[in-house]
Amino acid sequence: MFEEPVSNQKNVDLHIHTIYSDGVCTVKEVMDTAFAKGLKAISITDHDCTDAYPLATELGAELGIEVISGVELSSEIEGTDIHILGYFVDPNNPAFSRKLMEMKEARYIRAQKMVENLNKQGIDLRFETVLSIAGVGAIGRPHIAAAMLKEELVYSFREAFDRYIGYGLPAYVEKLKMHPKEVFDLIKGAGGVPVLAHPGVTQVDQRIPEFVRDGLQGIEVYHTEHPSTAERHYIRIAKKHNLAVTGGSDFHSSNHNKSEIGYPSVPYSTVQSLKSRLGISIKEV
Incomplete structure (x- = not known):
């Protein structure tokens, strides 16, 4: 009721x-x-x-x-x-x-591939920088965007998504789907x-x-x-x-x-x- x-x-x-x-x-x-x-x-x-x-x-x-x-x-x-x-x-x-462990591992691999894609586009971002920002957290695109901003590779958090890691963009990698x-x-x-x-x-x-x-x-x-x-x-x-x-x-x-x-x-x-x-x-x- x-x-x-x-x-x-x-x-x-x-x-x-x-x-x-x-x-x-x-x-x-x-x-x-x-x-x-x-x-x-x-x-x-x-x-x-x-x-x-x-x-x-x-x-x-x-x-x-x-x-x-x-x-x-x-x-x-x-x-x-x-x-x-x-x-x-x-x-x-x-x-x-x-399942949560599987998702955590998938997040790690996905983030790694996205950084590799950025590198292929001439964006000099190290995966270690992303990991340091993620800390204990379940790694994701916000951490990549924050790392890009920290390294002055973009002017804003939003730019990272709009130009590089948003859905369908060159560095984007599909996530584990359920x-x-x-x-x-x-x-x-x-x-x-x-x-x-x-x-x-x-x-x-x-x-x-x-x-x-x-x-x-x-x-x-x-x-x-x-x-x-x-x-x-x-x-x-x-x-x-x-x-x-x-x-x-x-x-x-x-x-x-x-x-x-x-x-x-x-x-x-x-x-x-x-x-x-x-x-x-x-x-x-």
């Missing part, structure tokens, strides 16, 4: 990135900010990675913040990127952890709830009934790039398909889509909505 979020609760942020993927903040910095904002619960949803979860859980216990295991996985259907959030996943599930259903199954197999991320950005409304049939259980209604009209629209879709409602900032850094931890306001009922899908008893934390 769909539950309309209520406003008289403490808020949560269920979409945050750290240095373990393409965010700029450490886990501690994220947790300290969440505490300062008075958030009741958070989920760190790094790309293809759950490495932040153990420390986040430890810090959450100290700060009185509920930490929900999370991840953001990429899928593709007919050339369209579909991002899917997984909540309450077991990071130690064998099939799940094996169908959305494969991602839904992977998340559910690890005990989690699959949620469609920022649907207002990806514009895949027409596919939502298909996704629901394939195992989708939730939809991200509240997001930095969703105006109030989009929120109302996706609440109606959630009601129609009996989907859990979630939301979060999609925070990477203050310069990324002007996102900020704790904004937009997301009520704790979203966590309850997820828990109800798993039969978890709902209690105050």
